[in-house]
Amino acid sequence: MHGLQALLAFSETAKRGGFASAARELGTSSSALAKSVGRLEDSLGLRLFHRTTRRVTLTVDGERLFRRCQRVLAELDELQSEALGVRSAPSGTLRINMPIVFGRMFVLPVLARLAAQYPGLEIDARFSDAYVDLVQDGIDVAIRAGDLQDSTLVARRFASQQLVLVAAPSYLQVNGEPKAIEDLSAHRHILFRMPTTGRDRPQQFTVRRKTISLHPAHGTRLNDGEAMVQAAVLGMGLTQVPDYMAVADIAAGRLVEVMAQHRPPAMPIHAVMPGHRMVPPRVRVLIDALEASPQGFVRNGNKMKLNL
Numbered sequence: 001m002h003g004l005q006a007l008l009a010f011s012e013t014a015k016r017g018g019f020a021s022a023a024r025e026l027g028t029s030s031s032a033l034a035k036s037v038g039r040l041e042d043s044l045g046l047r048l049f050h051r052t053t054r055r056v057t058l059t060v061d062g063e064r065l066f067r068r069c070q071r072v073l074a075e076l077d078e079l080q081s082e083a084l085g086v087r088s089a090p091s092g093t094l095r096i097n098m099p100i101v102f103g104r105m106f107v108l109p110v111l112a113r114l115a116a117q118y119p120g121l122e123i124d125a126r127f128s129d130a131y132v133d134l135v136q137d138g139i140d141v142a143i144r145a146g147d148l149q150d151s152t153l154v155a156r157r158f159a160s161q162q163l164v165l166v167a168a169p170s171y172l173q174v175n176g177e178p179k180a181i182e183d184l185s186a187h188r189h190i191l192f193r194m195p196t197t198g199r200d201r202p203q204q205f206t207v208r209r210k211t212i213s214l215h216p217a218h219g220t221r222l223n224d225g226e227a228m229v230q231a232a233v234l235g236m237g238l239t240q241v242p243d244y245m246a247v248a249d250i251a252a253g254r255l256v257e258v259m260a261q262h263r264p265p266a267m268p269i270h271a272v273m274p275g276h277r278m279v280p281p282r283v284r285v286l287i288d289a290l291e292a293s294p295q296g297f298v299r300n301g302n303k304m305k306l307n308l
Helices: 002-016 019-026 030-044 060-084 100-117 169-175 181-186 225-233 243-251 281-292
Strands: 049-051 056-058 092-098 121-127 141-145 153-161 163-167 189-192 203-207 210-214 220-222 238-242 267-274 297-300 303-306
Touching (some): 002 060, 019 030, 092 100, 100 225, 100 281, 141 281, 153 281, 163 169, 181 210, 225 243, 238 243
Parallel strands (some): 092 121, 092 141, 153 303, 189 220, 189 238
Antiparallel strands (some): 049 056, 141 267, 163 238, 203 210, 297 303
16 A cells, blocks of 8 residues: 555656645645655666656656556546446546537536536546646546547547538628639638647648648638637638537628538547546546537437537
8 A cells, every 4th residue: 555655646646746735636745746756767777757846747657657557546446436336326526538519518417417417426527628648637528629649548429510611791792702622712811720739720621522621821810619610600711610619600600601511521439538548437428428418419310420
């Protein structure tokens, strides 16, 4: 148990970036936590943290141990839950990261039902369009749209979203409606600046059954999807957004979809988790609820799509 406590002290310190915040989470003192981590370093013969007066950061050896430690602790949580017979009643804190608009519209109602169903379950929901490091930030589940690049994550696809190119009728009346890909260069665009990279998200289209990416050189750049839709309603140009963001304005006549014949393939939406062999009950009930949710999603054969 002494070794397990040291690993827990190390893991929580790594997640919180300091002994003080980790100690508050574990209900102990900073000095006790620091001594526990120090004994772990001595026993391993490794330096796990770079220490400053304000913060601690992981060394290369510390990062390697942290990733393995997360897997071990998650499996211990699962084993403890099974031993206590509480698989049907998840408890603890479910930490989830999700895109801002999609999360508010479709995931938050699912979380509300889970919170009502399981009184012992606490929700720590983080809304952000930036990609996060699940292990480093202690996230149980992240909702991500598009193709996945991190092969170390476990992913469950539960939905898809369609990108649409839209503009206000007033903008099209003045500037004309684009009919072909070549016409787009003559138009103003409202572009999404990706918070993780600071780069513009490319626009995607299907041309002769192939997906192409365009990078408009000029336009208004925003880092918020709802602001992009509002900018389009105000006549600032063309913008490409997920269909669920624009559906209300299209129905009300404030926006018009253009070049629908060049829509790109639907983007998958996944729930991604760190690569544990075992999934904690609090995570399992969320994944099951997302896949079975009657609000927002309908099953279309083997494919999930948004029910708009």
